[in-house]
Amino acid sequence: MDVPRRIRLLEGLYQIHADFTASLESLACRLHCDDCCTRNVTMTTLEGIYLLDGLQPVERKQLMATVRGQADQPRYRPLLTTNTLARYCLEEREPPEESHPEKIMPCPLLADRACPFYSRRPFGCRCFVSRRRCGDHGYADVDDWVVTANTVFLQTIENLDRPGCFGNFSDVLLSLDDGGAKGDEKKSPPACEAAGLLPNQPTPALMIPPEHREKIQPLLQAIRALANAS
Ligand code: SF4
Numbered sequence: 001m002d003v004p005r006r007i008r009l010l011e012g013l014y015q016i017h018a019d020f021t022a023s024l025e026s027l028a029c030r031l032h033c034d035d036c037c038t039r040n041v042t043m044t045t046l047e048g049i050y051l052l053d054g055l056q057p058v059e060r061k062q063l064m065a066t067v068r069g070q071a072d073q074p075r076y077r078p079l080l081t082t083n084t085l086a087r088y089c090l091e092e093r094e095p096p097e098e099s100h101p102e103k104i105m106p107c108p109l110l111a112d113r114a115c116p117f118y119s120r121r122p123f124g125c126r127c128f129v130s131r132r133r134c135g136d137h138g139y140a141d142v143d144d145w146v147v148t149a150n151t152v153f154l155q156t157i158e159n160l161d162r163p164g165c166f167g168n169f170s171d172v173l174l175s176l177d178d179g180g181a182k183g184d185e186k187k188s189p190p191a192c193e194a195a196g197l198l199p200n201q202p203t204p205a206l207m208i209p210p211e212h213r214e215k216i217q218p219l220l221q222a223i224r225a226l227a228n229a230s
């Protein structure tokens with residue numbers, strides 16, 4: 001599937017998820033509530049392309065300069081993609097233990113406690129919601145049902161972005177850094193491993209616990225309808 005079509009599907013998935021989030025009650029999430037905006041956010045390369053393509057050349061240059069300037073800072077680098085984790089679960093294997101940096105640092109893009117590119121932010125940012133302000137409690141208070149729904153979106157986006165890659169937000173952007181080249185001069189994304197990223201995998205099965213199998217049906221129908229219409 002070509003990139004423009006995958007981008008259209010990605011936008012459709014973002015919209016379905018936005019409608020889903022809008023239906024949730026009692027969320028504490030507000031503008032300038034930024035504790036979830038950390039250097040540990042992850043995304044796919046398709047989402048990196050979507051973010052960068054939405055920027056003016058000068059914005060893109062500034063963004064990449066900022067990310068490059070903080071490239072040596074510690075950050076979470078996932079060991080597994082979501083679909084790889086699903087494979088481990090299906091095969092009843094113990095996944096490797098992920099490790100996070102001791103100190104949680106803010107996302108390199110964060111400015112004035114807000115996201116300058118909010119409409120283009122990746123799903124790893126969109127899926128953060130909490131019933132209580134994370135900063136007041138030290139963690140996000142998320143319903144299990146929301147975790148299930150978010151996982152379905154993560155698996156679907158990963159499946160959509162094949163043969164793309166998945167990894168830390170900064171690493172994905174660095175892998176796409178073409179110095180502002182245009183058209184044919186644009187750099188092709190490198191092999192995932194060479195860029196410190198993981199290759200996206202097909203969805204072996206959606207990770208939906210039995211108690212959510214009925215409740216998730218309208219979301220699955222919306223996702224299927226999107227795929228059929230594209
Ligand atoms: S997820 Fe937490 S930190 Fe982020 S906006 Fe919501 S309450 Fe604030």
Ligand code: SF4
Nearest residue numbers: 037107110115121125
């Ligand atoms: S990309 Fe934007 S929404 Fe995502 S963590 Fe960074 S500042 Fe926050």
